[in-house]
Amino acid sequence: MTLYQPFLDYAIATLEKRLDLAPYPIPEGFERKGGVMGKGKRQEDVLTTSYAFKSDKLRQIRAAHVQGGNSLQVLNFVIFPEPNYNLPFFGGDLVTLPGGHLIALDMQPLFHDDPAYQEQYTKPILPIFSKHQEHLEWGGDFPEEAQQFFSPAFIWTRPQVNEIVETKVFAAFKDYLEAYLDFVEQAKPVTDQEQLELILQAQRRYVDYRATKDPARGMFTRLYGSEWTEEYIHGFLFDLERKLPQLITK
Numbered sequence: 570m571t572l573y574q575p576f577l578d579y580a581i582a583t584l585e586k587r588l589d590l591a592p593y594p595i596p597e598g599f600e601r602k603g604g605v606m607g608k609g610k611r612q613e614d615v616l617t618t619s620y621a622f623k624s625d626k627l628r629q630i631r632a633a634h635v636q637g638g639n640s641l642q643v644l645n646f647v648i649f650p651e652p653n654y655n656l657p658f659f660g661g662d663l664v665t666l667p668g669g670h671l672i673a674l675d676m677q678p679l680f681h682d683d684p685a686y687q688e689q690y691t692k693p694i695l696p697i698f699s700k701h702q703e704h705l706e707w708g709g710d711f712p713e714e715a716q717q718f719f720s721p722a723f724i725w726t727r728p729q730v731n732e733i734v735e736t737k738v739f740a741a742f743k744d745y746l747e748a749y750l751d752f753v754e755q756a757k758p759v760t761d762q763e764q765l766e767l768i769l770q771a772q773r774r775y776v777d778y779r780a781t782k783d784p785a786r787g788m789f790t791r792l793y794g795s796e797w798t799e800e801y802i803h804g805f806l807f808d809l810e811r812k813l814p815q816l817i818t819k
C-alpha cells in the first residue's frame with residue numbers, strides 16, 4: 570500500500586456514496602503508464618494511473634496517481650464543476666519527493682476577491698480549516714502568481730514525516746472533500762447570461778494557468794517524453810479548452 574492509496578480509495582468511495590457517478594473518458598494510453606526514474610542502483614519503476622468520473626453538476630472529477638517508491642509519490646486530485654454552477658474547484662496536490670512532502674489542499678475559488686463568493690464558499694469551511702491548520706504548519710513560499718487561485722482556507726504544508734500525512738493530512742482531506750460535496754449538494758444552476766460568462770471565463774483562466782504551469786511537467790517529461798506529457802496535460806488533466814465546443818452547444 571503506497572502513501573496516497575488510502576486517499577484515493579476514500580475519495581472514490583465517498584464520491585460513489587454521495588453522487589450519482591458516471592465514468593468520464595480517459596484517452597487511450599493514459600489510464601496506466603509505466604516508466605523508470607533514475608539510474609543504476611537508484612533506479613525505480615514508476616507507475617502513473619488515472620481515474621475519472623462525472624456527475625450531473627461536476628464536469629470532470631479526475632485523479633492522477635504516481636507511484637514510484639519511497640521518494641516519489643503523487644496524488645493530484647481535482648474536481649471541475651459544470652460551468653453553469655458557481656462552485657469552486659476541489660484541488661488536492663499531495664506530493665512526496667526525495668526532499669519531503671508537499672501538500673496543497675483547497676476549494677479553489679472562481680472569484681478571488683469577491684466578498685459574496687467568500688461568504689458562500691469560504692466562510693462555511695473556516696472552522697474546518699482552523700481545526701486542521703493547527704496541526705499543519707504553513708508550508709512557506711509558493712508562486713505569487715498562483716495566489717489568486719487559492720482561497721483563505723488554503724492548506725499548504727510540508728510535513729516532515731509520513732505519519733503526519735497518514736493522520737493529519739488524511740483527516741483534512743476527508744473533511745474538505747465532505748464539505749465540498751455539501752456545497753455540490755446545495756448548488757443551484759446559474760441561468761443569468763452575464764454570470765455564466767464570468768464563470769466560464771474564470772474556469773478557463775484557472776485551467777489555462779494550471780495547464781501552462783503544471784509543476785509535474787518536468788517529472789512527466791523525464792518519465793514519458795514530451796509528446797505523451799503534453800497530451801496528458803491538455804487532453805486529460807486540464808482538458809477544458811478541448812471540451813469547450815461541446816459545452817457551448819449544450
Ligand code: DBV
Nearest residue numbers: 633643645660662664673711712715718783784785788806
Ligand atoms: N501537480 C499538478 C499535477 C501533478 C502535480 C497535475 C499529476 O498540478 C504534481 C501531477 N506538484 C506536483 C509535483 C510537484 C508539485 C508542486 C510533482 C513538485 C514539483 C517539483 O518540485 O519538481 C500546488 N504543487 C507544487 C507546488 C505548488 C503546487 C504550489 C510547488 C511548485 C513550485 O514551488 O513552483 N496546485 C499546485 C498549484 C496550483 C494548484 C501550483 C495552482 C493553482 O492548485
